[in-house]
Amino acid sequence: MAKFLVRRLLSYLVLIFLASSIAYLIAATTLSPRAYFEQQQPPPSDQAIERQLDKLNLNPETPLAERYATWVAGVAVGDFGQTITDQSVNEAIARKAGVSLRLIVAGTVIGATLGVAMGAYAAVRQYGRFDRVTTVAAFFLLAVPAVVVAVTLQVIAVWINDVSGMRLLEYGGEYSANLDAGFWGTLLDRVQHAILPTMALSLSLFAAFSRYQRNMMLDVLGSDFVRTAMAKGLTRRAAMIKHALRTALIPTITYFTFTFGILIANATFTEKIFGWHGMGAWVVDSISTQDVNAVAAVTFFMAVCVMAASFLSDVLYAWLDPRVRVS
Amino acid sequence: MSATSGTAAAEQEQTGAARGPDGVEPPVLEVRDLEVSFPGGRGNAGVTAVRGVSYEVRRGEILGIVGESGSGKSVSSLAAIGLLPDYAQVKGSIRLHGEELLGLDDRTMARKRGHAISMVFQDPLSGLTPVYTVGDQVAEAVRVHNPQISRAAAHKRAVELLTLVGIPDAERRQRSFPHEFSGGMRQRVMIAIAIANDPDVIICDEPTTALDVTIQAQILEVLKAAQRETGAAIVMITHDLGVVAGLVDRVQVMYAGRLVETGTVDDVYYRTRMPYTMGLLGSVPRLDQDEKSPLIPIKGNPPSLTDMPPGCPFAPRCPIAVEACDAGEPPLEQVGGEGHRAACIRAGEIESNSWTAHDVYPVSEIAHDPVSQVPREDRGTVLRVEGLAKHHPLMRGALFKRRVGTVYAVDGLSFDIREGETLGLVGESGCGKSSTLMEILSLDKPQQGTVEVLGKESGRLSNRERFDVRRDVQVVFQDPMSSLDPRMRVFEIIAEPLRTHGYAKDRIRSRVLELMELVGLDGSAVTRSPAEFSGGQRQRIGIARALALEPKLLVLDEPVSALDVSIQAGVINLLEELKARLGLSYLFVAHDLSVVRHIADRVAVMYLGKIVEIGDVQSIYRRPTHPYTKALLSAIPLPDPEKERRREHIVLQGDLPNPADPPSGCRFRTRCQKFAVLSEDDRSACREREPELRHRVEGAADQAAACHYADTEGSR
Numbered sequence A: 001m002a003k004f005l006v007r008r009l010l011s012y013l014v015l016i017f018l019a020s021s022i023a024y025l026i027a028a029t030t031l032s033p034r035a036y037f038e039q040q041q042p043p044p045s046d047q048a049i050e051r052q053l054d055k056l057n058l059n060p061e062t063p064l065a066e067r068y069a070t071w072v073a074g075v076a077v078g079d080f081g082q083t084i085t086d087q088s089v090n091e092a093i094a095r096k097a098g099v100s101l102r103l104i105v106a107g108t109v110i111g112a113t114l115g116v117a118m119g120a121y122a123a124v125r126q127y128g129r130f131d132r133v134t135t136v137a138a139f140f141l142l143a144v145p146a147v148v149v150a151v152t153l154q155v156i157a158v159w160i161n162d163v164s165g166m167r168l169l170e171y172g173g174e175y176s177a178n179l180d181a182g183f184w185g186t187l188l189d190r191v192q193h194a195i196l197p198t199m200a201l202s203l204s205l206f207a208a209f210s211r212y213q214r215n216m217m218l219d220v221l222g223s224d225f226v227r228t229a230m231a232k233g234l235t236r237r238a239a240m241i242k243h244a245l246r247t248a249l250i251p252t253i254t255y256f257t258f259t260f261g262i263l264i265a266n267a268t269f270t271e272k273i274f275g276w277h278g279m280g281a282w283v284v285d286s287i288s289t290q291d292v293n294a295v296a297a298v299t300f301f302m303a304v305c306v307m308a309a310s311f312l313s314d315v316l317y318a319w320l321d322p323r324v325r326v327s
Numbered sequence B: 001m002s003a004t005s006g007t008a009a010a011e012q013e014q015t016g017a018a019r020g021p022d023g024v025e026p027p028v029l030e031v032r033d034l035e036v037s038f039p040g041g042r043g044n045a046g047v048t049a050v051r052g053v054s055y056e057v058r059r060g061e062i063l064g065i066v067g068e069s070g071s072g073k074s075v076s077s078l079a080a081i082g083l084l085p086d087y088a089q090v091k092g093s094i095r096l097h098g099e100e101l102l103g104l105d106d107r108t109m110a111r112k113r114g115h116a117i118s119m120v121f122q123d124p125l126s127g128l129t130p131v132y133t134v135g136d137q138v139a140e141a142v143r144v145h146n147p148q149i150s151r152a153a154a155h156k157r158a159v160e161l162l163t164l165v166g167i168p169d170a171e172r173r174q175r176s177f178p179h180e181f182s183g184g185m186r187q188r189v190m191i192a193i194a195i196a197n198d199p200d201v202i203i204c205d206e207p208t209t210a211l212d213v214t215i216q217a218q219i220l221e222v223l224k225a226a227q228r229e230t231g232a233a234i235v236m237i238t239h240d241l242g243v244v245a246g247l248v249d250r251v252q253v254m255y256a257g258r259l260v261e262t263g264t265v266d267d268v269y270y271r272t273r274m275p276y277t278m279g280l281l282g283s284v285p286r287l288d289q290d291e292k293s294p295l296i297p298i299k300g301n302p303p304s305l306t307d308m309p310p311g312c313p314f315a316p317r318c319p320i321a322v323e324a325c326d327a328g329e330p331p332l333e334q335v336g337g338e339g340h341r342a343a344c345i346r347a348g349e350i351e352s353n354s355w356t357a358h359d360v361y362p363v364s365e366i367a368h369d370p371v372s373q374v375p376r377e378d379r380g381t382v383l384r385v386e387g388l389a390k391h392h393p394l395m396r397g398a399l400f401k402r403r404v405g406t407v408y409a410v411d412g413l414s415f416d417i418r419e420g421e422t423l424g425l426v427g428e429s430g431c432g433k434s435s436t437l438m439e440i441l442s443l444d445k446p447q448q449g450t451v452e453v454l455g456k457e458s459g460r461l462s463n464r465e466r467f468d469v470r471r472d473v474q475v476v477f478q479d480p481m482s483s484l485d486p487r488m489r490v491f492e493i494i495a496e497p498l499r500t501h502g503y504a505k506d507r508i509r510s511r512v513l514e515l516m517e518l519v520g521l522d523g524s525a526v527t528r529s530p531a532e533f534s535g536g537q538r539q540r541i542g543i544a545r546a547l548a549l550e551p552k553l554l555v556l557d558e559p560v561s562a563l564d565v566s567i568q569a570g571v572i573n574l575l576e577e578l579k580a581r582l583g584l585s586y587l588f589v590a591h592d593l594s595v596v597r598h599i600a601d602r603v604a605v606m607y608l609g610k611i612v613e614i615g616d617v618q619s620i621y622r623r624p625t626h627p628y629t630k631a632l633l634s635a636i637p638l639p640d641p642e643k644e645r646r647r648e649h650i651v652l653q654g655d656l657p658n659p660a661d662p663p664s665g666c667r668f669r670t671r672c673q674k675f676a677v678l679s680e681d682d683r684s685a686c687r688e689r690e691p692e693l694r695h696r697v698e699g700a701a702d703q704a705a706a707c708h709y710a711d712t713e714g715s716r
């Protein structure tokens, strides 16, 4: 079992390396850092631009292989180079990764758990009122783009704030600047800011998961082993949870691995819309500023996230389905 | 909850209660006027699946409930154990030890399920939760009803139970997952779960239907042992009149949601008073009948439960129906012996005239086919298979597949089929009969050996020849419609091969109608889609399609095994008739030896990719010489209570060995009942040398067995 996980982990490391390398190579060939400097006001001299490009390992005159080698050598010792404004990429990552992680982790956990729970319950009560309501809600959310959901949430927040006459929900930034309210006050402030973006992110995940889990659950509900469990003397409820849900969760774990990529893309929009300075927002900005190193670094970060999620599902899978442990 | 003390008490009670006809002891389970209906909605009409069923069982008694699919037999038992879906409406009364079960809430009912009343289901393959070990699942059954018992003690009890139901090395194997167990082993686990808490009633719903015959024999033994151990009353639900014959005390026959005949086994089997029961008994092909008499098919299909005829539900199919039958549903009334009741207004008449099935059902004689008069040697060879082998590589690994072994699916098979002859290829699942069939049908060059169809060798055919051979060899599958577009009309289905082979447009139409008539279907039905037909009719359509091009050889792959017996009989009769009329040859692949005896001229018995015995049907069924053939034949229960009670069954040990790693020497030796009693010296031959297939018996020209110690003279 441990061997299986170690093997998986190794192949993930290779994949992370490949993904960020490809991202670097694509960014290095398609972005044009020179144009960024040429647009500056006042435009710097050609030599100055040349010097700056060389310094940042961005000069298109240098052969691609050489630039790539320099970049890899840096990454190998944990240095992702400098941003186009000559700041440390590492420092930027340190600042922004936490922001994104908080959003992604909270969004995933809330969206997936709620989705699974409500999907499973809807299946048990198939065609009941709960099932119909969640079905309509899920299809609605799936049909509407994540961006629209996020903006709608903002509109609703404004309305709630107006009605209640207080700033209950915040929809810009991650926290209020210059707030001095002690630990609890700061925490409350952060939660107020986090509710909407987290919701925006988890809603689409919730929709997908509740649909998927509902179908998986329906597949096993009528199955013979659930009937056997009840025939043994388990109540319907116990049989549902211990036998049906347990088995129906296994495919959902695999599904989670597949949807995680989309989740990260959604996180990018969410950060942009709610003004969170996370990795997602950063990559959008970096592309517009022709910042090769930053793009590569963010890709690396996202690859790590995806692989971490995959690894987590491997572990969960092995836990839920002990059959893989013995074979 | 100790097993031993429970047993002693149970045995006492059993001898006291079950044999005493005075009925002093109250029944353990008593069902009265049970009615189960599933309300309609969403465009479906409501269905009343069970309409007034009553029965009772006492301790130590075994009650058989027999019926075909849709008769309501399973629904009524699910109602008894409280496992019907919520929307089912149940009326009547179900009493367990006098306590009413209907209307109990799930929590109260759960305390009874698996404790006082338990159930064994049909399909053991899907009956266990795949992600828990079998030990855990048995222990769970112990623990739900004894929460105070420790985990370790529950597991100890689980091992005890698994040993009791015959799982070898239970201590270790309890840690296996269900997928590591064969079907028979899983059914043993299910039985272990059912008896975990010494229940008073065990309901067995077709517990052996999904299993091979030799495994069925094992499971029936286990059930008997379980009953001895727990002294429980058993309700045995089945469609197989053989299974219940030797096992049960009383039997009840269900039709269209009602009981139509009930009584002791002997009464019901020997003094049958209801035409449906007669048909059911007459439609079973039997091992114990030498003579080939046509089976009794019951015409038509069971009524749809949404649209019941007003009178006797069997009237549309009953050959002796009279006008009065349609007046009202005949009540279940006493006829003859104590407790023998039948729901037929003419039951009295049947009794006083002592009519049997043959008096009630008109039987058409099957024409003798002229070819069968010609001696076998003088007939042309339609199919010749010589040393055929098919080995599949066994692969492992997800990304990089590596070969970890070889499955010897078919390993050196030789036989031939002559004109107008039916060869039955029989064996249990995994014996390689389907692989053999696929190899023959592929017309490609086999890995080893040769296949010669109508004198042409597979793999050496030009495209033109292949096309021609394909026309001469047609196949009928178990479910012929599953491979077809369900939206196709019957006409298209039958006409398709004709089109492919370039029939003229105007001839197609008349040919299709001709074929429909040939297989006994109404020509006007060609515009309907297959979904509108019943299983038996669909199989007839499949046969019509296969016959469209006037083939010489028909390959039949389990053509009747999915059908109810009464329907099956009609299809078998049809096949026999067609063979005689059209001079066809059949390769009939089946697992049911009774059916094969009925239809085949010669039979080849396969075990692990090899033929172990081959010869003419008479010789093999009357005087099997290979231990496996003997065991197979002995494992099949006869629908004849007296014979069945007197018979000693040979119960083979264990499961089929892994076909990737067959035993050395004789492949059957791990389970061979003869090997077990051989001296150590004699055994070495079985271990070291592979027995060849050759004639063993003096005077039987056409019988060969692959066993070093095959019987050499007629004894059974």
Ligand code: SF4
Binding pocket: B274, B275, B276, B312, B313, B314, B315, B316, B318, B319, B320, B321, B322, B325, B330, B343, B344, B345, B346, B347
């Ligand atoms: S009541 Fe009439 S139709 Fe029904 S079984 Fe008897 S004779 Fe046949």
Ligand code: SF4
Binding pocket: B627, B628, B666, B667, B668, B669, B670, B672, B673, B674, B675, B686, B691, B706, B707, B708, B709, B710
């Ligand atoms: S050769 Fe030996 S092991 Fe094989 S069937 Fe005959 S007696 Fe049994």
